Amino acid sequence: MLFNSWIFVGFLIITFALYYLPGLRRFQIPVLLLASAIFYSYTAPILLVLLVTSVLLNTWVSFNTHHSSGKAQRNWAVSGVVINLAILGFFKYAGLLAALIGQLSGATGNDALQFLLHVPLPIGISFYTFEGISLLVDVIKLQKDPTHVVDRIVAPTFTQHLQNTGLFVTFFPHLIAGPILKARHFYPQIGSKLLRQINFEYAFRCIVTGYFLKMVIADNLSSHTSWIAFPVYKTLSTVTGMTLLFGYSMQIFADFAGYSLIGIGLATLFGYDLPQNFNFPYISRSLSEFWRRWHISLSTWLRDYLYFPLGGNKKGPRRTYINLALVMVLGGLWHGAAWSYAVWGAYHGLGLAVERFFTRDESAAPGILASVVRASLVFAFVTLGWLLFKLPDFHEALEFLSFMKTNLHMKNDLSMIAPVLLFSIPVVVYHLTNMDWLRERRQVWIQSNNRSYRNLVVAIYSLMIMSLVLNYGNSSLFIYFQF
Amino acid sequence: MAIPVSSSTSNSKIAATSLVWAVLGLGLYGSVVLTGRVPYGTGINQDQKNYITQQHYLMDKTSPFDLVLAGSSMAAKVKVQYLDNRAYNLGVPGGSPQTGLQIILKAQRVPKVVVCELSPTLHLGPDNVVLARLLDPTGYAVSERFPFLRQEFQPTNVLLSKLKKKSLDDEGTVTSSATKIAIADAVQMNKDEPKPEDKAKFATHLRETRELLRQIKERGSRVVLLELPVAAEVDATRRMRYYHGEIVREFPVSDYEWLLPLAGEEVQTTDGIHLVPAQAAKVARALVALLPAK
Numbered sequence: 001m002l003f004n005s006w007i008f009v010g011f012l013i014i015t016f017a018l019y020y021l022p023g024l025r026r027f028q029i030p031v032l033l034l035a036s037a038i039f040y041s042y043t044a045p046i047l048l049v050l051l052v053t054s055v056l057l058n059t060w061v062s063f064n065t066h067h068s069s070g071k072a073q074r075n076w077a078v079s080g081v082v083i084n085l086a087i088l089g090f091f092k093y094a095g096l097l098a099a100l101i102g103q104l105s106g107a108t109g110n111d112a113l114q115f116l117l118h119v120p121l122p123i124g125i126s127f128y129t130f131e132g133i134s135l136l137v138d139v140i141k142l143q144k145d146p147t148h149v150v151d152r153i154v155a156p157t158f159t160q161h162l163q164n165t166g167l168f169v170t171f172f173p174h175l176i177a178g179p180i181l182k183a184r185h186f187y188p189q190i191g192s193k194l195l196r197q198i199n200f201e202y203a204f205r206c207i208v209t210g211y212f213l214k215m216v217i218a219d220n221l222s223s224h225t226s227w228i229a230f231p232v233y234k235t236l237s238t239v240t241g242m243t244l245l246f247g248y249s250m251q252i253f254a255d256f257a258g259y260s261l262i263g264i265g266l267a268t269l270f271g272y273d274l275p276q277n278f279n280f281p282y283i284s285r286s287l288s289e290f291w292r293r294w295h296i297s298l299s300t301w302l303r304d305y306l307y308f309p310l311g312g313n314k315k316g317p318r319r320t321y322i323n324l325a326l327v328m329v330l331g332g333l334w335h336g337a338a339w340s341y342a343v344w345g346a347y348h349g350l351g352l353a354v355e356r357f358f359t360r361d362e363s364a365a366p367g368i369l370a371s372v373v374r375a376s377l378v379f380a381f382v383t384l385g386w387l388l389f390k391l392p393d394f395h396e397a398l399e400f401l402s403f404m405k406t407n408l409h410m411k412n413d414l415s416m417i418a419p420v421l422l423f424s425i426p427v428v429v430y431h432l433t434n435m436d437w438l439r440e441r442r443q444v445w446i447q448s449n450n451r452s453y454r455n456l457v458v459a460i461y462s463l464m465i466m467s468l469v470l471n472y473g474n475s476s477l478f479i480y481f482q483f
Numbered sequence: 484m485a486i487p488v489s490s491s492t493s494n495s496k497i498a499a500t501s502l503v504w505a506v507l508g509l510g511l512y513g514s515v516v517l518t519g520r521v522p523y524g525t526g527i528n529q530d531q532k533n534y535i536t537q538q539h540y541l542m543d544k545t546s547p548f549d550l551v552l553a554g555s556s557m558a559a560k561v562k563v564q565y566l567d568n569r570a571y572n573l574g575v576p577g578g579s580p581q582t583g584l585q586i587i588l589k590a591q592r593v594p595k596v597v598v599c600e601l602s603p604t605l606h607l608g609p610d611n612v613v614l615a616r617l618l619d620p621t622g623y624a625v626s627e628r629f630p631f632l633r634q635e636f637q638p639t640n641v642l643l644s645k646l647k648k649k650s651l652d653d654e655g656t657v658t659s660s661a662t663k664i665a666i667a668d669a670v671q672m673n674k675d676e677p678k679p680e681d682k683a684k685f686a687t688h689l690r691e692t693r694e695l696l697r698q699i700k701e702r703g704s705r706v707v708l709l710e711l712p713v714a715a716e717v718d719a720t721r722r723m724r725y726y727h728g729e730i731v732r733e734f735p736v737s738d739y740e741w742l743l744p745l746a747g748e749e750v751q752t753t754d755g756i757h758l759v760p761a762q763a764a765k766v767a768r769a770l771v772a773l774l775p776a777k
Contacts, residue, residue, distance in 0.1 A: 201497060205497075223530050231668045234661075235665065414647075418646065419643055422639060458500045458501050461505075462504035462508060463505075465502065465505035466509055466512070467638075470638055474530045474531070474534075
């Protein structure tokens with residue numbers, strides 16, 4: 001079920017009403033579990049099989065990890081992580097591996113290879129598998145934590161733990177495209193919720209901003225950026241093609257940040273706090289800052305559960321560079337089973353390594369001009385990387401760049417350029433107003449003009465609501481669903 | 484993205500106030516549209532242009548069209564509507580003739596003449612997603628009752644269409660080098676015969692088209708079939724030859740009225756497939772000649 005569909009609106013109203021019905025308060029978690037199952041399986045009920053398997057597996061393994069000790073405890077956790085990765089590997093990467101084997105051996109007609117090539121990719125599997133691994137790692141890592149948070153993660157009875165894990169993995173606001181939850185943050189929140197405790201103002205802002213980014217910005221931009229496709233790009237002038245690529249950069253942000261915000265707002269309606277996933281990434285002044293601001297739940301997951309266990313930056317410069325490259329390549333492959341994603345990850349890994357090599361001292365804050373130049377360079381680097389998301393075929397991506405070099409004198413297509421720039425304005429302005437030097441001035445202004453600020457906020461949200469009604473784009477899938 | 488709000492501001496009622504202002508703003512815009520002071524936009528992207536073209540045909544109750552052309556991007560180049568306001572072009576880029584035929588059948592009345600482009604684009608079949616959106620009873624009723632909610636009145640569409648009318652040439656300029664590259668690509672893409680499964684699908688679509696045309700004829704329209712020529716190099720490819728053969732077999736000249744407006748002329752295209760404006764205008768004139776006298 002899509003967040004941007006009428007059926008979802010009906011589904012949400014019914015779930016919300018049942019959830020807060022006084023007589024059903026003790027069934028709040030089962031209500032959410034049932035709703036999440038309907039949400040996930042709405043178009044393909046068969047998908048539930050794997051999701052339920054993942055919940056059962058992670059409940060069983062984490063329960064046994066918690067109730068064992070020493071080597072047995074470690075074995076439980078390790079085997080759980082391995083099984084999770086094996087399931088993800090089979091459904092997500094078997095096709096890629098089979099294609100590679102087929103190419104190398106020339107046995108493309110082999111029945112087993114053909115079977116592997118056609119293994120379906122269950123929606124959201126990358127997200128819920130990482131959440132399962134987070135549960136297992138947190139249970140073993142937090143055993144000796146003085147706050148005893150692990151006792152809030154693993155309930156005393158298996159049935160209760162199963163119910164909680166079911167909610168952790170399947171809670172519909174984050175199920176399909178994140179944010180990726182960590183067990184230590186989510187489990188302690190599980191409990192009875194009252195309507196009066198809900199921060200409706202926050203939910204409203206997240207939901208309106210999220211839908212605006214998705215339906216007005218991303219969906220409208222997608223109708224234009226779709227021209228970055230073979231063979232159409234051959235006929236685009238350099239300015240037109242680069243504007244479309246700029247637009248795609250805006251679109252992918254608006255699409256994914258929009259989905260995350262809707263998810264965060266919806267979770268708030270049910271009394272749960274999900275982590276922020278984006279923090280104005282396009283004003284980052286370095287690549288490492290970009291990764292602290294973009295898809296934060298994935299980058300912190302990779303940092304906590306992969307980069308740090310590999311040694312992080314504690315084992316000397318050479319090992320640090322290797323760790324960075326490895327984490328980024330795996331992060332790239334997490335996005336999809338295609339070599340283009342691995343190359344995209346390697347591209348960022350290389351960028352991070354080079355940046356680290358040349359950056360000596362980050363303590364001194366750069367001036368305004370230096371900030372703008374650095375942010376522009378990082379944005380250009382990141383935007384160029386998105387080309388591999390749009391044109392996963394290397395040959396096409398390189399050809400696009402080659403035509404951008406040769407089509408310099410072709411006539412610019414204003415009918416493409418103007419809408420792309422128009423729909424990019426809200427994203428650009430929103431980012432720019434959050435640059436350090438402007439944010440500080442804004443805070444000072446807010447303090448002395450509280451009423452004007454409130455009116456401005458009301459005007460912005462009113463305009464976003466009006467745009468949602470009047471200026472929505474053609475409904476399309478969220479880009480990150482494919483991951 | 485961090486939303487700048489904390490629990491301490493939860494009682495600031497920004498949500499309720501914003502909703503009230505938004506409703507008032509929508510009411511105001513709706514009223515202005517009803518007064519006719521907002522010019523309708525033609526669309527700022529291909530999907531929107533197509534949708535507006537199709538929705539406008541269904542919703543326009545003031546001008547019953549006497550001639551309607553159904554087709555793909557090839558037919559869309561034939562600006563028949565510019566020559567006579569009794570003619571309407573339902574040809575849309577990325578679309579198929581069957582989608583246009585379905586729309587003609589769903590409208591309250593059928594036109595006196597229906598011209599149907601027959602080309603390899605028939606393999607696309609009817610665009611069921613667009614048809615469902617256009618014909619959804621709730622959406623249709625809302626669009627009919629509240630015109631300001633139609634895509635033609637989307638603020639960005641109105642604004643950019645107005646700017647476009649002032650500064651842009653709709654057709655753009657196509658250089659000869661771009662045409663050569665496009666023709667080479669078109670030849671490359673059509674060099675092989677379709678796969679067996681594609682052949683079977685095409686046969687099904689041909690039968691469906693024949694059935695749609697039969698229904699239109701039954702409702703009293705004159706049906707004319709139109710084959711728009713393509714560049715000679717593209718026409719000679721195996722895929723194009725195959726499709727052409729199948730079309731002629733399914734719609735024999737003995738049973739159908741065919742129009743071949745550029746027969747015997749050297750075909751000029753912008754990309755191997757689509758006619759240059761001058762030749763498209765010639766086709767448009769031939770179509771308008773089919774209209775009954777005023």
